[in-house]
Amino acid sequence: MIRTLFICISRKERSMMTATTKTFVLILAIAFPISVWAQSGAVGTGRYDQQIQQDVTKVLQSKDKWKGITASTDDAIVTLNGSAKLLIDKLDAAKKADKIEHVQGIRDHVQVESNVPDEQLRQQLGEKLRYDRVGYGIAFNAIALNVQNGVVTVNGDVRDYPARDSALAIAETTPGVKEVVDNINVLPTSPMDDDIRVRVARAIYGNGSLSKYALDPQKPIRIVVDKGHVTLYGVVDNQMDKQIAEQQAKSVPNVFSVDDKLMVAGSPK
Incomplete structure (x- = not known):
């Protein structure tokens, strides 16, 4: 009886020891990777x-x-x-x-480094952007500027990414510009809109009363087309030219609407 009791107790102890050993090994397995990770992290970021x-x-x-x-x-x-x-x-x-x-x-x-007044900076950038990418459809881009403490915010709509990138590059390489905020919207690619752009441009710049604007390389009447909706930007000489441009745009097939935002030279902004 005594021998049997001794054997039972030994098995129980062995079982408890085995469980304790497993727990200890598990704790080591968890703790060791954390320690290694902490050491490798500390060394990995600063050692280079x-x-x-x-x-x-x-x-x-x-x-x-x-x-x-x-x-x-x-x-x-x-x-x-x-x-x-x-x-x-x-x-x-x-x-x-x-x-x-x-x-x-x-x-x-x-x-x-900057010592250029904001208004002077705005005028310089405006002049450069008006003639940017002549010969690459600049009539279909409309860009506006805001300058405050040397920070230039570029707004507007352009037909493609090269037009946007070129405008931003002009701002970034102009002396006096401290920072550039890009708010330019690149219009989605659309064969229908491209067709409307060409037709509206021909209708406006080919009109007898408006043909004088076609001689200006900066294309003072800008035509933005988005999903068939046309918006006109720019500056014209008088109210009559503004009305004619709007009428010509509305006469083009597949144009859903025309928003005339043309300004008349000399009028209050």
């Missing part, structure tokens, strides 16, 4: 900082336009400080730094 710093500094020193920009690196995050003469230089520096191996992010604190 010195190399990143050297590479970023080398890039910034390779171009005169970046000589005013400095960089610091912490946990693979690069912070850019200093100044640039043009917005495009600031943007390019950030893009170059972001492409360097092991870089996890960019903090861009670079300031763009």
Whole structure:
């Protein structure tokens, strides 16, 4: 009896010991990966900082336009400080730094040098944009500008992405522009709308009373078409020209509506 009791107790103890061992192993299995992950995370983000710093500094020193920009690196995050003469230089520096191996992010604190008054900046940009992409259907783009403290907001509708990208590039490369806000709407591709654009342009610029505007390369009457709806933008000489342009647009087949936003030169805005 005593022997039997001893055997039973031994089995129970072994069972309890086995359960305890399994629990201990499980705890180790959970704790060990967490410890390894924490150590690898701590090492993984910061261990490349010195190399990143050297590479970023080398890039910034390779171009005169970046000589005013400095960089610091912490946990693979690069912070850019200093100044640039043009917005495009600031943007390019950030893009170059972001492409360097092991870089996890960019903090861009670079300031763009600017002493150009907002109104002067608006006029300069407006002049450039009016003649942008002459020969590439500029009559079908309508872009408006707002400038405040050197920050340029570009609004409007354009026929395609090259027109949008060109407008933004003009703003980014103009001295005095500190930042560009892109609110340009690229209209959806539509063969029907393209056909309407051409027909409305012919109806307006081919009209005897309006043919004088066809001689102007900036195409002062802009024609925006979206799903068959036409909106006219721009500036004309008098009220009669404005009315004729609207009537000509309405005469084109498949035009659902015409919103005449043409302005008369000299009239209050």
